[in-house]
Amino acid sequence: MDEIELESNLNGVAYRLAERRDIVDMLAIERDVYEGEVPWTFSHFEHEIVQNKDAFFVVAEIDNKVVGFIGARLTDKGVNIHISNLAVLRDYQKRGIATTLINQIVRLMSNLGKNQMTLEVRRDNTKAQGLYRRNGFETDNLMPNYYEDGADAIWMVKKLRNNVEN
Numbered sequence: 001m002d003e004i005e006l007e008s009n010l011n012g013v014a015y016r017l018a019e020r021r022d023i024v025d026m027l028a029i030e031r032d033v034y035e036g037e038v039p040w041t042f043s044h045f046e047h048e049i050v051q052n053k054d055a056f057f058v059v060a061e062i063d064n065k066v067v068g069f070i071g072a073r074l075t076d077k078g079v080n081i082h083i084s085n086l087a088v089l090r091d092y093q094k095r096g097i098a099t100t101l102i103n104q105i106v107r108l109m110s111n112l113g114k115n116q117m118t119l120e121v122r123r124d125n126t127k128a129q130g131l132y133r134r135n136g137f138e139t140d141n142l143m144p145n146y147y148e149d150g151a152d153a154i155w156m157v158k159k160l161r162n163n164v165e166n
């Protein structure tokens with residue numbers, strides 16, 4: 001996507017669009033935060049960062065170290081946005097980094113006039129669900145056996161306020 005402008009520095013954390021060179025660090029974050037789940041591979045990230053023009057990732061950096069990321073992808077012919085992936089290194093959690101990453105996408109997509117944000121999250125991931133609820137997402141649907149290991153997913157939706165400036 002071309003029209004992306006981020007608030008670049010908030011509370012000592014820098015936010016910028018992810019590039020191909022960030023994927024190694026992003027894979028290390030996946031390994032750090034997930035236990036027993038199938039994390040994204042290099043080519044998943046590469047597809048969303050380099051090849052898919054309707055998708056992008058934002059990384060959070062502290063002292064030039066990538067400590068977290070969020071992925072987003074346009075859906076429904078470009079009117080909605082789907083959060084594809086969100087993670088913050090364990091040592092950097094509970095400082096508001098994930099909240100800021102979500103808010104960056106909310107602000108950006110509201111300004112671009114998108115209707116709603118969607119995501120799926122494991123039913124047993126109550127920590128992430130709490131974070132999403134606090135940021136205005138509501139549970140929309142249960143998707144049984146959604147993941148490869150048979151776990152259920154919860155589909156969550158946040159309506160966006162249309163802030164298009166004319």
Ligand SMILES: CC(=O)SCCNC(=O)CCNC(=O)[C@H](O)C(C)(C)COP(=O)(O)OP(=O)(O)OC[C@H]1O[C@@H](n2cnc3c(N)ncnc32)[C@H](O)[C@@H]1OP(=O)(O)O
Nearest residue numbers: 033085086087088093094095096097098099119121128130
């Ligand atoms: C679509 C998907 O990808 S779903 C999968 C989501 N990702 C994961 O589950 C991966 C593993 N988990 C993680 O990477 C992280 O735990 C995340 C992404 C879920 C949350 O990341 P964080 O950066 O810790 O989130 P953030 O700091 O914004 O909020 C987390 C908690 O810290 C609290 N917090 C925020 N700022 C501060 C602060 N300055 N001081 C103390 N606590 C704080 C928040 O209120 C929140 O409280 P809670 O524990 O009661 O829920």
